[in-house]
Amino acid sequence: MVRYLLIRTGLTLLTFWLIVTVVFFLMRLAPGGPFDGERRLPPEVETNLRAAYNLDKSLPQQYIDYLGMLVRGDLGPSFRQKDFSVNELVAIGLPVSLTIGGLALIIATTVGIAVGLRAGLSPGSRKDIALMGLTNIGIALPTIIVAPLLVLVFGVTLGWLPTGGVGSFSHYILPPIALALPFTAAIARLTRGSVVETLSQPHLKTARAKGLTERLIIRRHIFPIALLPVVSYLGPAATSLLTGSVVIEQVFELPGIGRYFVQGALNRDYTLVMGVVVVYAALILMFNLLVDLAYAWMDPRIRLQE
């Protein structure tokens, strides 16, 4: 087990280093630089700027310097947000992204499972057809269309909720709903499918024969089994919800790190883009590592393969 843990951790660190390296050089390969704009820069000004941001050194030297900074936990100064370090920006933006993602995750699981259960318990009924029709729409409509529609209806026309930004509790209603929608639909369909499958299992007949109430059968014999595929779907879903609010953050003008990523890429803000990638990569890799370790803990076959 210790050996397995060491190998997995080592592989994770290797992946992390690969990601950092690839992104570092990809970013430099993109045409245009951080100081390119419409305005004229005299050569002496450009020299001053390049020196201030360490860009006057050779590319390998910059790369080594960057790795050194990463080891010390320093993501460097932002090229664009000159008054903030990337560490500061991530510290401000990450809580916003995680809050939106976390709320979306809660909505997606609770609503998704409830809808799936309700539909699955009476397959073929009118209720089932209606609910599954709705989930089809939920899956088919991309966030980029749903989010602006929600803004238009609830923000502009009805005026019930703010159209964007952060501040009060009411700012945290529309974005998580828009983000959760496709995931809610997916979880609902998954739950329904596995509930229907569980319903045909022979052990339910036994349970009914024992004289258990329908409510108890659902809670004790259907729910836990039907939820298994949902739980395994939650891993990747959680990762993409917590990190995937780039579109939502753009539409709702939220100050999360997804927005930094887009703005940073457009402005060739090398350090900001690197910083966001590093944080994303670290989160995802950590998540995967934890899942892998948990599997190994539970399933001896994985340990034996090593």
Place this chain on the structure above:
Amino acid sequence: MVKPGNRLQLIQATNTLHILPRILLFLLCWCLLSGIANGAKPLHLGNPGEPETLDPHRYNLRLEETILTDLFLGLTTFNAHGKIVPGAAVAWTTSSNGLTWTFTLRRGLKWSDGKPLTAGDFVYAFRRLLAPATAASLAYFMYPLKNAEAVNSGKLPPEELGARAVDEHTLVLNLQAPYPHLPERLLYPTGYPVPEHVIEQVGDAWVKPQNWVSNGAYRLDDWQPQSHITLVRNEHFFEPVEIARVTYHPLANEQSAYNRYRAKEVHAISNFPSGELDRIRENLASHLRLSPLLSIVYLVFNTTVAPFDDVRVREALALVINPEVLTDKVQRSGNIANGSFVPANVINYEPAVMPHLHLNEAARREKATKLLREAGYGTDKKLKVTMRYVSGIEAKKTQLAIASFWKNIGVETQLHHAELKVHFADLRQGDFQVAQAGWFGENNAEHYLGLLVSDTGNVNYGRYANPAYDALMHAAGQQAEVTARNNLLHQAEAVGIAEYPVVPLYSVMIRRLVDPAITGWHENSRDVHPVRFLGWR
């Protein structure tokens, strides 16, 4: 202790005897409070993006200029109509050769922490701006100062800069060459003073709200990146202002900005989708504010590559473009067609327009076909052009329309678009045939005409070089007197535009929505609206 029966009697007594005066008292309080609340009502403004910095010496963007204008006061400043007026300086004099400028500062000026502001603060600020370590991208704005360029490249120490404080209230600026537009140059944040006593103590962290000290009508209170920037009234500012608190929201997306304005979350926005213009004219007419910006959008030819090194080809392509059709029929967003390289709204200057403007459409097309034939192009050998532009819907529509103009004279156009950074990086490297470009900013002709001087460097994208043009521009640069200077500039523009290194297309119209309850908002060609002049109706 009051018994229940007594309490009931008490309430009845209150109701019958005291209700009238109470209502009156309540109304009085309400009026007073709402009066106070109106003065204290915070202002929420949309800004087209997130500032990169609030350090006036490191700034680079117009949207930063907007906020910095509220935070600082330069020697000169804008009034509510965008006109240049005295700021921290009350008056100035110029020597007869135009090289020495003496500024007298307003008495009793203070920083927002109460410390007196002196002429020495400006000397410190100019030296800091030009020090290589500051890495100010717009340091060259102050290159008119003597030795500024040498100081900026580290060849001379900052003490050699042509700026010195004679006493606490007198500042003398020495120039490299006569520059009559100096008061205009001093409007920009690059000319703002910065608090030496704070910077020497906390270094780059001086821009954090907790360390913030400035000399404008407002000081920085809160800055949440990508969310908002809040400014509060500077109690030490030399004159009272009505708005006590203003919050800027970065609204980069036009549609989001429009939504937030309609949801009444912000009181003014700086842009909205151009397609909404007609609807707004109908439904929100009292909110709509249109003002032509000092700007020129143009096509530039790469004069170093064939066939665009041939004047005949450039003229032929320019002849058939009808800028009015572009602005009035294609874009329909209020932009104004412009026939000269210098925008028509630049003051004290008579622009030189393209020589073909007096011809009618048929004559232009006939002449264009003839010129192309002379240059060796016709039905048998078609001219093929690749035109580059910055990605965007309006730009795409415009470029497609230009391509269709050219199709009429048998020219095949291929369109190629790229995001802004890539587009201008390629233009500076001369990696294009024909491209869309733009220039905006100052209210003087040389700001625009300087782009076509052969030694301007890589923002002379097309590498246009004409010794006659250069000579006229150089001669203008030696004139201290504005009229004489502008006469020479006009001659230069006439010489340049006749060779069609560029095709001027239009000036940009700024489209804003402003809450009609806001007072003191006046449209102006610089599109500046300092909050110190605003109030509530």
